[in-house]
Amino acid sequence: MRGWLRGLAVLAGLCGLAGPQASAAQGAAQDPARAAAKPFVFTGIPDQDESRLVERFGRVATYLEGKLGVPVRYIPVKNYPAAVTAFTNGQVQLAWFGGFTGVQARRAVPHSQAIAQGAEDAAFKTYFIANAAAGLGKGVDFPKGIAGKTFTFGSRASTSGRLMPEYFIRQAFPGRTPEQVFERVGFSGDHSRTIQLVQSGAFAVGALDYAVWELDVKAGKVDPKAVSVIWESPTFPDYQWTVRGDVDAAYGAGFTEKLRAALVGIADPAILEPFGRSKFIPVTNAAYDPLIEVGRSTGLLD
Template sequence: MRRFLGIVTGLVVGFAGAAAAQDKPPFVFTAIPDQDETRLVQRFTKVADYLQGKLGVPVKYLPVKSYPAAVTAFSNNQVQLAWFGGFTGVQARKQVPGSDAIAQGAEDVAFKSYIIANVSTGLKASKEFPKGIAGKTFSFGARASTSGRLMPEHFIREAFSGRMPEEVFSRVGFSGDHSRTIQVVQSGAYEVGVLDYTVWDTEKKAGKIDETKVQVLWETPTFPDYQWTVRGDVDAVHGAGFKAKLVAALLAIDDPAILTQFARSKFIPAKNSDYTPIEEVAKAANLLN
């Protein structure tokens, strides 16, 4: 009988704890849609489950359709946390004073982009900027992408004496995300493009790149990129110490199933000033008010 009562008591306590967690406001996060949507849902569903276990509150992932939509969701308080690129993180923190970059992938300290080309162009890989891309059709990724637009455009301007991409290339497009940039260059819809190097590596491992049709021409100098950014009012909403608990949870991620999908070895601390170089480039390009 005693054992039975103990089991019943345990179940009641367990149900009470679960009910208490459900009574708490949900913690909602989003991410820029930088690659294949199916892959993103798989990745961030795992993150939501992990954080819910660590934080003791319901955690939900809110998918968005564009980079600006991720920034808007953050600024409107639809989400309290976001996985941003370098530029979108700068935009979001500018719109929400008090928000902080709190964690980044170890690889995000020195990130890079790949300029790729359709093999039919005859262009060859080089350690120097491939000036032979001039006059070709060219695809960036999303307009607000750090590795798919902002920093590559900066390097293009440097290589061509300050000329705008529209002055360098015969046609300029924006694919919307890194996965699609590979697709449009591999298909020949665009002759040249630029993307996040981790997406190239991930798609290559997945067998989605035909290197008889598309190849890497050049890798850019490094720059700071992705990071987790949290709103400054998160403790007021979820209780004192919640932000510190969140930071600890993100830095403690060691599940290969999560890290592999991020193409990151681990997460490390980040701070707003880490992204000053991105802010300066964005201002110089008149992309940040």
């Protein structure tokens, strides 16, 4: 265990397929055998704006259908707890979870497995960002100057936008909760929204997924004169693909390993780039044990 590690819910509305239908249903309709097969359904936590999610997961659905030989459908959800509940209830068989939501889902569904993560997820980071008017510069050490300012997390169940930032805040200000450290605490709901709120000055400081920051910078959505990164956190395990333990019984022996191989085999930049990942690599549940400890230490996990 690294030294720094020592020291969520009724479904909020499982939406129908969004906008341009995010599935590979057309291919199934053209193949009677495939159309007769039980659809394999997946979801992902809504950590970015909806249009980006539909693009990202629609491409994954098309790719997986070609590899798995069954109809594959992506179903969007409204928030992080809804993704966990959809997985728990068996409404989806696979989910792209954050580290913390993955822990929650696997604890609720026996024998479920984390099977693949982004290469970057083994050593993920949180960025603390600040509005220029806050007068905070970038430094190596935790920015204790954020105390007394307004602060926004991302989703309440986000790993890089809530769990780990809260852990670091509590470590920097022993015995104090975020509500005691800051003038006002908010929850933006997703990482892109965190950037928007801090950039606009609605909040002076925020914490978010570093990969979303980089994607939004690349997309020209960040005004460097208005908002900047003031601290990069130590690394921690984060996002992963988690599959239910009953998929082999439903889709045939070896299906889980076939799915893992398909995910790890993704090489198309058009699929990887919307994730902000260079590739996917195999992973196991044990990689996320540190987050269980952090969740308990912050009171966010029983």
